[in-house]
Amino acid sequence: MSNNPRKFMPVRRNGQQNSNNTASDNDGRASVASTASGTSAGSLAGPRIPFLPSSRSGTTTIRNQMNELARSRSVVKPLATSTLLARPVSSLRASRSRSPVKPPSSPTKTRKVVFDSPATSPTKINARGLPGEEDEEPFSPSHLVDATIISDIDLSVDFDPNELSRMLADEQAREDEARSDALDKVLVSIRVKPINDDEEAWKPDTEEAKIMIKGQYARTTTSVNNEYRYDNVLAGSNNKLAYEATARRHVRSAMEGFNSVVFAYGQTASGKTYTLSGTDEDPGIIPRAMRDVFGYIKATPGREYLLRASYLEIYNEQIHDLLAPGIGVARVPVMLQGTGLNVTMTPLREEVVTSLKAVKEVMERGESNRRTANTDWNERSSRSHSVFRLVIESRERTAEGSTPNLPSASSSSKLHAPGANGVRMSVLSLIDLAGSEKATSDKERAKEGKYINTSLLTLGTVIGTLAENASKGKSDHVPFRNSKLTRMLQPSLSGDARISVICTLNPSPSAVSESLNTLGFASRVKRVSLNATKKEIVDHEALLERYRKEIDELKAKLREKDAQERKVNRRLSMREKADEHRDKTDLNLRLQQLSKLILTSQSVDLPTETAGSPTKLDFDLTPYELQEELHNARKRLEMQETQILSLEAALAARPALGSDAPETEKDKLIAELQQTNRELTIVVQGYEANAGEPLVAVKEDVEKEWIDKLNALEHQLEESKSWAKEMTKELESEKRVRQRLEDEKRALLSFVTEVDVHMRERTSYTSSLPRLAISTPRTSLGNPENKQRSLGAVLIETSNASFGTLGDLREVEAKE
Numbered sequence: 078m079s080n081n082p083r084k085f086m087p088v089r090r091n092g093q094q095n096s097n098n099t100a101s102d103n104d105g106r107a108s109v110a111s112t113a114s115g116t117s118a119g120s121l122a123g124p125r126i127p128f129l130p131s132s133r134s135g136t137t138t139i140r141n142q143m144n145e146l147a148r149s150r151s152v153v154k155p156l157a158t159s160t161l162l163a164r165p166v167s168s169l170r171a172s173r174s175r176s177p178v179k180p181p182s183s184p185t186k187t188r189k190v191v192f193d194s195p196a197t198s199p200t201k202i203n204a205r206g207l208p209g210e211e212d213e214e215p216f217s218p219s220h221l222v223d224a225t226i227i228s229d230i231d232l233s234v235d236f237d238p239n240e241l242s243r244m245l246a247d248e249q250a251r252e253d254e255a256r257s258d259a260l261d262k263v264l265v266s267i268r269v270k271p272i273n274d275d276e277e278a279w280k281p282d283t284e285e286a287k288i289m290i291k292g293q294y295a296r297t298t299t300s301v302n303n304e305y306r307y308d309n310v311l312a313g314s315n316n317k318l319a320y321e322a323t324a325r326r327h328v329r330s331a332m333e334g335f336n337s338v339v340f341a342y343g344q345t346a347s348g349k350t351y352t353l354s355g356t357d358e359d360p361g362i363i364p365r366a367m368r369d370v371f372g373y374i375k376a377t378p379g380r381e382y383l384l385r386a387s388y389l390e391i392y393n394e395q396i397h398d399l400l401a402p403g404i405g406v407a408r409v410p411v412m413l414q415g416t417g418l419n420v421t422m423t424p425l426r427e428e429v430v431t432s433l434k435a436v437k438e439v440m441e442r443g444e445s446n447r448r449t450a451n452t453d454w455n456e457r458s459s460r461s462h463s464v465f466r467l468v469i470e471s472r473e474r475t476a477e478g479s480t481p482n483l484p485s486a487s488s489s490s491k492l493h494a495p496g497a498n499g500v501r502m503s504v505l506s507l508i509d510l511a512g513s514e515k516a517t518s519d520k521e522r523a524k525e526g527k528y529i530n531t532s533l534l535t536l537g538t539v540i541g542t543l544a545e546n547a548s549k550g551k552s553d554h555v556p557f558r559n560s561k562l563t564r565m566l567q568p569s570l571s572g573d574a575r576i577s578v579i580c581t582l583n584p585s586p587s588a589v590s591e592s593l594n595t596l597g598f599a600s601r602v603k604r605v606s607l608n609a610t611k612k613e614i615v616d617h618e619a620l621l622e623r624y625r626k627e628i629d630e631l632k633a634k635l636r637e638k639d640a641q642e643r644k645v646n647r648r649l650s651m652r653e654k655a656d657e658h659r660d661k662t663d664l665n666l667r668l669q670q671l672s673k674l675i676l677t678s679q680s681v682d683l684p685t686e687t688a689g690s691p692t693k694l695d696f697d698l699t700p701y702e703l704q705e706e707l708h709n710a711r712k713r714l715e716m717q718e719t720q721i722l723s724l725e726a727a728l729a730a731r732p733a734l735g736s737d738a739p740e741t742e743k744d745k746l747i748a749e750l751q752q753t754n755r756e757l758t759i760v761v762q763g764y765e766a767n768a769g770e771p772l773v774a775v776k777e778d779v780e781k782e783w784i785d786k787l788n789a790l791e792h793q794l795e796e797s798k799s800w801a802k803e804m805t806k807e808l809e810s811e812k813r814v815r816q817r818l819e820d821e822k823r824a825l826l827s828f829v830t831e832v833d834v835h836m837r838e839r840t841s842y843t844s845s846l847p848r849l850a851i852s853t854p855r856t857s858l859g860n861p862e863n864k865q866r867s868l869g870a871v872l873i874e875t876s877n878a879s880f881g882t883l884g885d886l887r888e889v890e891a892k893e
């Protein structure tokens with residue numbers, strides 16, 4: 078389990094873990110991973126329980142808590158999504174109104190109902206799952222998990238509280254769709270920007286989906302119509318509501334195989350960008366749409382998907398690929414080719430995206446390219462049309478086609494036979510149009526304004542003609558070719574897409590005439606008829622199919638190699654064995670890379686947050702924390718792998734240039750290829766640097782450890798050296814003392830010898846004299862030898878007394 082990063086759930090460090098409803102924001106995010114994977118795992122492969130080390134007693138409690146939480150989710154989540162949806166909407170509404178979802182007084186009580194109260198339990202339990210007081214309805218097993226008893230604690234901490242209502246809204250939308258075929262018309266919504274000024278010229282009625290101009294301002298216009306009705310009229314700043322009302326259905330349609338277009342139209346500063354992009358706190362249509370795309374994949378186990386994103390802008394009637402290499406004007410402009418429904422853009426870079434994070438990265442890159450094109454990018458952004466496109470390829474999953482590193486046994490039974498269906502391909506286009514504006518005296522602005530107004534005017538004319546044709550059954554010429562914008566939108570506007578238009582309005586009295594224009598455009602768009610159909614494309618056109626084929630081939634090759642390996646009596650040299658091993662590793666690597674590009678409900682990860690991993694390994698981390706580090710590192714590597722593959726895919730998808738193509742075209746292509754090559758090199762270098770990062774970290778740590786040790790040893794050495802110096806000094810002084818003593822000894826000996834000689838001479842002289850009657854006591858001096866000795870001893874003692882070194886002298890003598 079720990080080998081598969083997707084199955085690993087990161088948990089905060091330092092013993093913090095998700096705990097009930099007191100979890101912090103960060104905990105909430107961490108548990109998104111578990112909830113998201115837990116949901117799909119619950120339906121296909123059982124609940125995923127995070128890796129937790131069993132040896133550490135401190136974490137055992139955490140593990141128990143987590144496991145309990147996982148068990149509770151495995152019971153509650155599938156029912157919270159699928160079972161609730163399976164019930165009629167009306168009954169759900171009834172049950173919600175009877176007993177609204179409330180936080181329980183004690184979190185453990187609700188869980189007890191799920192796990193500890195078997196049907197035989199004599200305890201009476203009420204509909205809220207609490208023992209004791211009874212409700213009117215007696216407890217029955219069918220109430221075990223129900224909308225009425227699911228409390229917040231049973232949902233993950235990050236569970237969107239409006240998820241249920243969104244599902245209900247979905248159901249409602251589905252019913253609406255089936256009833257009125259609403260998506261065969263353009264969905265037209267008006268969004269009125271809130272202004273601080275009390276004075277507003279317009280009065281939106283969101284309930285009735287109409288907007289009225291206030292009396293005093295109506296008189297100032299030539300319009301006879303003072304009230305306008307649309308599919309939606311929105312006021313306020315809530316982007317979530319705006320998304321749900323205007324774009325959600327279209328995103329789902331795109332996932333189901335219909336081309337879908339959502340665009341915002343309106344005067345400058347009326348709120349188009351706010352509606353499409355939103356803010357960090359309240360994301361707009363594009364980020365919400367992307368989240369729903371991945372949510373849809375997650376909720377659709379029967380299909381597999383390949384997503385490709387592109388981002389472009391139309392500025393001064395030129396299309397710029399915001400993801401293409403080159404900067405600003407150096408970038409090769411995108412050309413529109415083909416006619417009618419077959420208009421294509423080339424060269425246009427499409428990048429395979431496998432996660433929300435990757436989509437965000439693509440968008441940010443696009444924005445930054447936009448910025449480099451013009452220092453005053455903010456100004457420019459409002460003066461160019463920007464188009465974010467997501468190509469969605471999908472097909473039914475087959476048992477063979479299930480991703481290789483996932484457990485297919487449990488899911489294969491749900492899958493269809495191979496080749497049952499072709500590949501569906503659709504494009505979701507999210508367009509932020511430039512703001513329409515009045516004439517200006519500034520030359521540059523006037524030029525931009527001319528282009529903007531030309532394209533918007535052409536859009537209006539095209540829409541008007543289409544509306545006329547539709548309502549009067551005519552087939553008048555539609556001037557699509559008069560602007561790049563309308564030409565690009567031709568396939569969609571011709572009916573082959575589901576379209577939602579959000580017309581943004583500045584309610585200020587000073588903008589009444591612009592607002593009337595916008596409402597006029599909205600009314601015309603409303604009359605356009607659409608007839609979008611699902612498209613199944615031939616195999617070789619779909620990247621998904623190409624990848625799938627390659628995957629199948631790789632698998633076949635691997636099987637063949639395995640079979641060969643098993644053959645008996647197969648003798649291989651070491652070199653052959655190494656080659657074979659390397660071949661297999663390469664095949665496996667490519668297989669894994671391709672498999673990652675194909676998204677399935679199991680592989681999609683909704684949470685986007687990945688905590689930045691520290692670059693150094695801390696050996697004091699617990700095994701669990703190290704596992705977390707590893708997980709983060711793997712995620713980073715995966716992202717880079719995907720980036721490499723996206724670039725490869727972009728290369729593969731590049732249209733081949735015919736041999737008769739003009740030289741300039743060839744040069745352009747070569748320049749582009751060189752740039753792509755450079756990018757690939759940079760990414761690969763980054764990848765390699767990252768891949769080596771753990772090693773670098775280990776090396777740094779080991780080095781640090783050894784440097785510390787070395788310093789300690791050097792210190793020790795210094796101490797020893799100074800000790801040795803001291804010793805040498807002492808020895809020197811000892812030596813000097815010894816020398817002095819020897820000199821003294823020698824002097825003393827010669828003195829003694831001299832004295833002895835002198836004494837002997839004196840004795841012989843005395844003995845030659847006539848004997849004196851001197852009475853000498855009979856002591857030791859009676860013996861001449863003793864006499865001599867005693868004198869020597871006396872002298873020596875005298876000399877010792879004067880030098881005080883007799884002991885030393887004796888010692889030296891003894892040694893000698």
Ligand SMILES: Nc1ncnc2c1ncn2[C@@H]1O[C@H](COP(=O)(O)OP(=O)(O)OP(=O)(O)O)[C@@H](O)[C@H]1O
Binds near residue numbers: 345459
């Ligand atoms: N519904 C809204 N709620 C709150 N603020 C809004 C809303 N609509 C627009 N705004 C604010 O009004 C300002 C202008 O909005 P925005 O940039 O979205 O206009 P725009 O139509 O995209 O302009 P342009 O055509 O020049 O690009 C921004 O500061 C934005 O935050």
